[in-house]
Amino acid sequence: MTDTELENLLDMYVDGKVSSVIEDTGPKPRGYWKIRDNYERELMIVINNLGHFPTQKELNDINRGDLLNARIYHKEFDQQLRSQYPNTSKKHYGYWQNEENVEAEMAPIVDRLGFFPGRKILTKIGRKDLISAMNKNRKIFASVKKKLGHEEIQKPNGYWKDISNLRDEINMVIDLIGHFPTETELKELKRYGLINAIGKHWGEYQDVRKIFGEEQIRKPKGYWEKRDNVVIELKSLIDKLGFFPSEKKLRSLGKNYLPQAIRNNGGFLAFRKELREYAGQIEIEPDHLESLLDKYTGGNE
Secondary structure (H helix, E strand, C coil): CCHHHHHHHHHHHHCCCCCCCCCCCCCCCCCHHHCHHHHHHHHHHHHHHHCCCCCHHHHHHCCCHHHHHHHHHCHHHHHHHHHHCCCCCCCCCCHHHCHHHHHHHHHHHHHHHCCCCCHHHHHHCCCHHHHHHHHHCHHHHHHHHHHHCCCCCCCCCCHHHCHHHHHHHHHHHHHHHCCCCCHHHHHHCCCHHHHHHHHHHCCCHHHHHHHCCCCCCCCCCCHHHCHHHHHHHHHHHHHHHCEECCHHHHHHCCCCCHHHHHHHCCCHHHHHHHHHHHHCCCEECHHHHHHHHHHHHCCCC
16 A cells, blocks of 8 residues: 555544444455455445445545456446445535546436436435536536436426426537437437427427527538628628627527627627628617626626
8 A cells, every 4th residue: 555545544534434444455366356245245344434335536545446346247236336325425526527427326316217317306316416417517417318328208297388498408409419409310319208398389390490599491511601691690680689699699599500600700899890880880789788887887886
């Protein structure tokens, strides 16, 4: 054991995380770790000390790399113990940005429930930490959901009638694939619940595209690289809105592709100036005007 490992072990002992009896972790007989009873006995010592299923870092901290290596023989049993002794304490910084950690947390829950749970179910089983992580890392959770191959099947009554829920579900798919999904892509992602909800509550799929402000026909490759096309799109929006839209406004309208197209062709400031000269003084978006006033007055009344 190195000096660093010994120091970590002593720190954990002082914090009450390691019992006073440290098991012998020396060489084991050939085939020892393939026997589940041996693995369970050794692992339960750690679980009882920590109060939860140990993370890879925690096992390394107490010099139990032997248990890490033995996991390959007991994957299914490992998941059972992970689910039975969940670690719901505060995770270290960046924990939820690691897709492997998210999958490790969600897999036993999905296996137990038979479907990928939403916020309501996670609340019921006491995993509010996962809800908070899901809100901050939608793309990672969407990827794990796809990998685990489960579709959430339980929604509260009226869930799909709320357009904000519809936006959340579709935005999760957008985060995963990078664009507004086609119906075929939703099928490939096994989002049948979303597809059925659209048909039942929101009309045809193309109607939903209209709600999100998406074009009905995919633009040809390179379309948004041409500045004139961006100008045409902005003029159309200004005619409808009466003001030059901010990035926040564009995204709320479902024009998620337009902010990047604007940046690639000179930026928001350049387009504001160009269109002001072209169409006369353009009314500034109310929200944008308010933010400017706050900036110059310091937010004081």
